[in-house]
Each structure stands twice: as C-alpha cells, then as structure tokens.
Amino acid sequence: MSWIRRLAARPDARLRTDGPPVEAGPDAPHAVVIGAGFGGLAAAVRLLTRGYRVTLVDRLDQPGGRARVERVPGPDGGEYVFDMGPTLITAPFLFDELWALAGEHREDHVEFVETTPFYRIRFDDGEVFDYTGDEAAMEREIARFNPADVAGYRRFLDKSEKIFETGFLELGHVPFDQARHMAKIVPSMVALESHRTVYGLVSKYLKDRRLRKVFSFHPLLVGGNPFSTTSIYALIAFLERHWGVWYAMGGTGAVVQGLADLFERHGGALRLGETVDEITVDGTGRRPRVTGIRLESGETIEADVVVSNADAAWTYRELVAPEHRTTWTDDRLERAKHSMSLFVWYFGTDRTYDDVAHHTILLGGRYKALLDDIFHKKVLADDFSLYLHRPTATDPGMAPPGHDTFYVLSPVPHLDSGTDWSEETERYRRRVQDYLEATVLPGLGEHVTASLTLTPQGFLDDYLSVKGAAFSFEPQLLQSAYFRPHNASEDVDGLYLVGAGTHPGAGMPGVLSSARVLDTVVPDPADLAV
Structure with missing residues (x-):
C-alpha cells in the first residue's frame, strides 16, 4: 500500500493531496493563524485551500519564524545569506503537498537537491563516519x-x-x-x-x-x-x-518565501510586524469559544477559527486568560519539561573550506555526561558537541564568490541554567571558534568576515519560546501524542495548535504534519457557515 493510501486509511481523515483549491467568498468563515513559521504557513495554506478566508499574523518583519533569514553584506556587493533555523529537509512530499493543494507544483518555485553524505560525523579523536542512505x-x-x-x-x-x-x-x-x-x-x-x-x-x-x-x-x-x-x-x-536528506537551493528561506508567496497568491492576507497580545474568548456559553485576537496595538480581529503556531506553552500561558483554561493551567505548564536550547554562531569566511561536508557533526569526548549536564543538571559545560552547516558546499550563492557561509550550533541548557548570556556569549563563541579551528576549519580566526549569534535568551526574546527552549516541550513518552497539547484545544473551542509543541512534535516533518492534522479536526467552512 502506498503512503498516500495508508495515510488516507483512517475513516475520519480528510486527506487532501492536490487541488483544485476551494475559493473563499467574501462571507466565508475567517481563520486567523498566529505565527508564520513552517507550521503556521502550512496551516494557512491548508485552511485557505479549503475555502476559509485566512489572515496570517507574525511579530517579525519577515515570515519564517525560527526559519527566518539574515543577510550580511560581503565584499564587492555580495552577501552572506544565513538560514537562522532549520537547514535540512527529510520528508519533501510534505512540502510538495502544500503546492499541490493550491493546484501548483513546488518544483516550479523551489528546487530541492539531495545531499550526500547526509552527515559527516567526526569523533573527538579525528575518526570520521560518513552517514548516507546507501545500504552498502x-x-x-x-x-x-x-x-x-x-x-x-x-x-x-x-x-x-x-x-x-x-x-x-x-x-x-x-x-x-x-x-x-x-x-x-x-x-x-x-x-x-x-x-x-x-x-x-x-x-x-x-x-x-x-x-x-x-x-x-x-x-x-x-x-x-x-x-x-x-x-x-x-x-x-x-x-x-x-x-533522503535534501537542501533547498537558496536556503530554507527560499522555501519560506515560496510558501508565503503561494499563500498571498491565492488570496491570503499576511500581516508582518504585528504582535498578538491576546486570543479573545467568549466564556458565556457551556464551553469557552474563540472569537478572534487582540493585537498589541489594541486592534481586534474577529475570527471563527484561530490557529496558534506560537510556542504552545506561551500560547496558553500568555495568550489565553487563566479563567478559560482548565487543562493547560499555569501549574501544569510550570511542571512540564522543556527541551534544551541552542547556542548558534553564524559566520562567513573570506576563503572556502572545500573538504568540509554540507552537514558535519562533531562529537566531543563526552556523550551521556554532556547530555546529563544539558538536560538534567542544566549547567553550561566547558565542552560540547557541535553541528556544523556549510550550505556553500551545495549552493555557492549563499556567500560572495570565493567565500563560505556557515552556521554551527551547540546544544545547551535552556534558561533554567541561570546563564547570563549577555556576559557569556562572546566567551562561548570563542571556545567554539577555537575548537573548529583546531579540528576542521584551520586558520578560522583569521578568515571570519561576518558573525552573528543566537542564544537561549534570543529564543525567548525573538520567538517567545518559554524558558528559551529551542523545541518547546521535551519529547518524552509522557509528553508525546495524547500527553502533548492537543491540536484541537482541550480548553477553548475554535482554537487549534500547530508547531513543535503539539502532536506529533518538533522538526520539519513533525511541524508540517501538525498542520496536516487540521484537515481532520477543523470543521469545513460550510459547516461553520450554516
């Protein structure tokens, strides 16, 4: 049985894999989506092609959320392009589906290229393992x-x-x-x-x-x-x-922009630089029911359906009033375990490192003990394991000619560690630089020509992620599936969640699949219009 037939096997699943889309009339029910990350973009496209009028609101000045893009000028008019978040694609059909729902083809807008090896894994002693999809x-x-x-x-x-x-x-x-x-x-x-x-x-x-x-x-x-x-x-x-493991030419930001353009091309309204202050709720009925959102500016936007792609814990703790929450109370949210965070250094070099793979994982000497420091003790260790991304290995256009673009991330504790990142950022960045210089990027310090950082404090400040966690709730057994915040809110009718903090979880396949769930739990527009 093909994966499409298997996914459609559930009697109550309204699996839609291609167009034509349903055109929303001026009186069609209105859906508001909070957050233009991949979960929000996918949800907005899916609702739009089902016949909803859809408004997508994000507090940043560009779509993408964690997948936003930063550009740093380079020499001779060139620039370094930094994908600030996800870097690899592992279930490309989930993207193809979104264009197909609108009657279009993804490959006409964004090119995916398979990478090999998937990862080059380097142990602390210098031994290397090339991880590929080739069995032999x-x-x-x-x-x-x-x-x-x-x-x-x-x-x-x-x-x-x-x-x-x-x-x-x-x-x-x-x-x-x-x-x-x-x-x-x-x-x-x-x-x-x-x-x-x-x-x-x-x-x-x-x-x-x-x-x-x-x-x-x-x-x-x-x-x-x-x-x-x-x-x-x-x-x-x-x-x-x-x-396979794929890369989008132009970077992950090209996929973000492609989805944003798709959404607007089919009539969606994208509002950037607007912060949602509250999800408004009518609590006078048998169960609370969503009525829309209130922006930080004071403007209210009425909606029949609200989908939040904001951090799930933030959505309940900060956007839904306590009197409307009996399941995701402040006490329960406080007891929840959150994922680790990340320290990310984005940098460009005025030379290329042609022997460095697209994706490299550098494992430190400790494994379990380091993870205990990060997840349990919540202390910032002196050592680390690193993921190094070199998109210019596949896509030289991500840097000026003859230059390289990189980002390197280090798993670190979330903000419960008490680390003052205003004091620690440069010290930690320098330690990472020294390690890279001693292992895979010789002479790095002499060749860095662009530099940006993202810390756990940045995950809180930029993305409103509780505790600065990079992936919302930690994926443990008792925080999975039924035990995560549900895609259809347990507390408020008409409120739905997508993204890393709901089912099935973090990572691009998980986030895109969370938007897929909406086809099952969000009623058809015709049912709301009656």
Missing part, C-alpha cells in the same frame, strides 16, 4: 568500526522501519484528542518497545560505543535527549533512509 556504503562504514555490528545494524534498520510505519505513516497525522486514541495504540507501542529510550534501543543492536552515538543522536535534532527520549523517535533513521 553504510555497512562498509560500520564494518570499519566493528564488523560484528553490520548484522545488528540490519536488524536495527528493520526495527526503525516498523516504528516508522506505525509512528509516522499511521499516527503522524492522527489527532490524539481522546484517551481512547492513546489506549488503542498501546499494544503497538509495547510491540515496538516504545518503553525503551532511543539510546537503549540502539544499544540492543549495536555494541561499538562510537556506532551507538552515530545511530542515537537523531533526537537532538528535535530537542530530545537520546537517553530519555522514547524509542519512537528511532523512526528518523528509516525516514531519512526512505526519503
């Missing part, structure tokens, strides 16, 4: 470290595929809005060993300690600790193998 090449890489683990890798990949089939194909677009939905999948979760952590599952199949790191780091891409994140997230290994 992967087995050769594994055999270099431990020939006995080749058979274990095959079994692990088979398990990852089974988890992928259930966790992504069957459940990724399902709204877990009732306890019975969670109870129904318990037998599958038991069979798939969801009680194990990702690292625990990997360790069942692989014995070499370095290979265990190679195949367990993926939860960090969505804000999770491999030692506490449910093994459901081991599906990422097969997801990447199945669809």
Whole structure:
C-alpha cells in the first residue's frame, strides 16, 4: 500500500493531496493563524485551500519564524545569506503537498537537491563516519568500526522501519484528542518497545560505543535527549533512509518565501510586524469559544477559527486568560519539561573550506555526561558537541564568490541554567571558534568576515519560546501524542495548535504534519457557515 493510501486509511481523515483549491467568498468563515513559521504557513495554506478566508499574523518583519533569514553584506556587493533555523529537509512530499493543494507544483518555485553524505560525523579523536542512505556504503562504514555490528545494524534498520510505519505513516497525522486514541495504540507501542529510550534501543543492536552515538543522536535534532527520549523517535533513521536528506537551493528561506508567496497568491492576507497580545474568548456559553485576537496595538480581529503556531506553552500561558483554561493551567505548564536550547554562531569566511561536508557533526569526548549536564543538571559545560552547516558546499550563492557561509550550533541548557548570556556569549563563541579551528576549519580566526549569534535568551526574546527552549516541550513518552497539547484545544473551542509543541512534535516533518492534522479536526467552512 502506498503512503498516500495508508495515510488516507483512517475513516475520519480528510486527506487532501492536490487541488483544485476551494475559493473563499467574501462571507466565508475567517481563520486567523498566529505565527508564520513552517507550521503556521502550512496551516494557512491548508485552511485557505479549503475555502476559509485566512489572515496570517507574525511579530517579525519577515515570515519564517525560527526559519527566518539574515543577510550580511560581503565584499564587492555580495552577501552572506544565513538560514537562522532549520537547514535540512527529510520528508519533501510534505512540502510538495502544500503546492499541490493550491493546484501548483513546488518544483516550479523551489528546487530541492539531495545531499550526500547526509552527515559527516567526526569523533573527538579525528575518526570520521560518513552517514548516507546507501545500504552498502553504510555497512562498509560500520564494518570499519566493528564488523560484528553490520548484522545488528540490519536488524536495527528493520526495527526503525516498523516504528516508522506505525509512528509516522499511521499516527503522524492522527489527532490524539481522546484517551481512547492513546489506549488503542498501546499494544503497538509495547510491540515496538516504545518503553525503551532511543539510546537503549540502539544499544540492543549495536555494541561499538562510537556506532551507538552515530545511530542515537537523531533526537537532538528535535530537542530530545537520546537517553530519555522514547524509542519512537528511532523512526528518523528509516525516514531519512526512505526519503533522503535534501537542501533547498537558496536556503530554507527560499522555501519560506515560496510558501508565503503561494499563500498571498491565492488570496491570503499576511500581516508582518504585528504582535498578538491576546486570543479573545467568549466564556458565556457551556464551553469557552474563540472569537478572534487582540493585537498589541489594541486592534481586534474577529475570527471563527484561530490557529496558534506560537510556542504552545506561551500560547496558553500568555495568550489565553487563566479563567478559560482548565487543562493547560499555569501549574501544569510550570511542571512540564522543556527541551534544551541552542547556542548558534553564524559566520562567513573570506576563503572556502572545500573538504568540509554540507552537514558535519562533531562529537566531543563526552556523550551521556554532556547530555546529563544539558538536560538534567542544566549547567553550561566547558565542552560540547557541535553541528556544523556549510550550505556553500551545495549552493555557492549563499556567500560572495570565493567565500563560505556557515552556521554551527551547540546544544545547551535552556534558561533554567541561570546563564547570563549577555556576559557569556562572546566567551562561548570563542571556545567554539577555537575548537573548529583546531579540528576542521584551520586558520578560522583569521578568515571570519561576518558573525552573528543566537542564544537561549534570543529564543525567548525573538520567538517567545518559554524558558528559551529551542523545541518547546521535551519529547518524552509522557509528553508525546495524547500527553502533548492537543491540536484541537482541550480548553477553548475554535482554537487549534500547530508547531513543535503539539502532536506529533518538533522538526520539519513533525511541524508540517501538525498542520496536516487540521484537515481532520477543523470543521469545513460550510459547516461553520450554516
């Protein structure tokens, strides 16, 4: 059965994979979407093509949210282009679907290029593992470290595929809005060993300690600790193998702009530089019901449906009045566990480093102990593991001719660490620079010609992310599916959530799938118009 047929198999799923879109009349119900990140953009396109009038509001001066773009002038009129957030695409069909819903083709607007290796993983001793989608090449890489683990890798990949089939194909677009939905999948979760952590599952199949790191780091891409994140997230290994790892020419910002243009081209209203101060609610009925939003300027915008792509914890804590919340109370939000944060340094160089891959992961000498510092002790360690992104390896136009554009991120504790980033930023950046210079970017300090940073404080200030967490709620078993904020609000009728903090979770496939869920839970415009 194809993935489309499998996704459409649920009786109540209104899966739409192509146009023509429904044109919204002047009296069609109005939907307001808060936040123009990928979740908000996808939600806005989906609602628009179903026949809603849609207004998309974002506090930044450009769409994209965490996926915004910064441009720094370079020599001779050139510029460094920095994608400030996501850098790789692992389920391209989810983007293709959005253009198809509007009767268009994504490839006519944005070009995707497959990258290989997916990641170049460098251990602290200088040994390198090239992680690809090629089965034979992967087995050769594994055999270099431990020939006995080749058979274990095959079994692990088979398990990852089974988890992928259930966790992504069957459940990724399902709204877990009732306890019975969670109870129904318990037998599958038991069979798939969801009680194990990702690292625990990997360790069942692989014995070499370095290979265990190679195949367990993926939860960090969505804000999770491999030692506490449910093994459901081991599906990422097969997801990447199945669809590949892709890059959008022009950067992730090209996808953002493409979706924003698609939205406006089909009649959507995009309002930038506008901060939402409150989601307005009528509490006089049997259940509270959304009525619209109030902007910081005092302007109110009436709406039949409100979709929030703002941080889920922020949405409830700051935008919905306490008297309208019986589920996501302040006490419950305070007890919730949030993901780690990130320190990100964006920099350009006046030379190229042609031997550096598009995606490089530099693993430090510590693994579990470093993650304990980040997630449990919440202390800023002296060492780190890094993800280095060099888009100019694939797309030289991201920098002036003969130059390179990079960003490097380091997982760090969220703001509960008490770190004063106004004091620490430059010290930490310099330590990262020194490590890169000593490992993969020789002479780096002499060649940096552009520099920007993003810290946990920036995640709070720029994106209103509670505790400066980079990925909202931490993806633990008891904060997954039914236990996350629901896509259809438990507290307020007509309020819906998309993005990293709701089901199915963070990462571009998760965020785009959260918007997919809206096709199931948001009523058709005709039903509201009656």
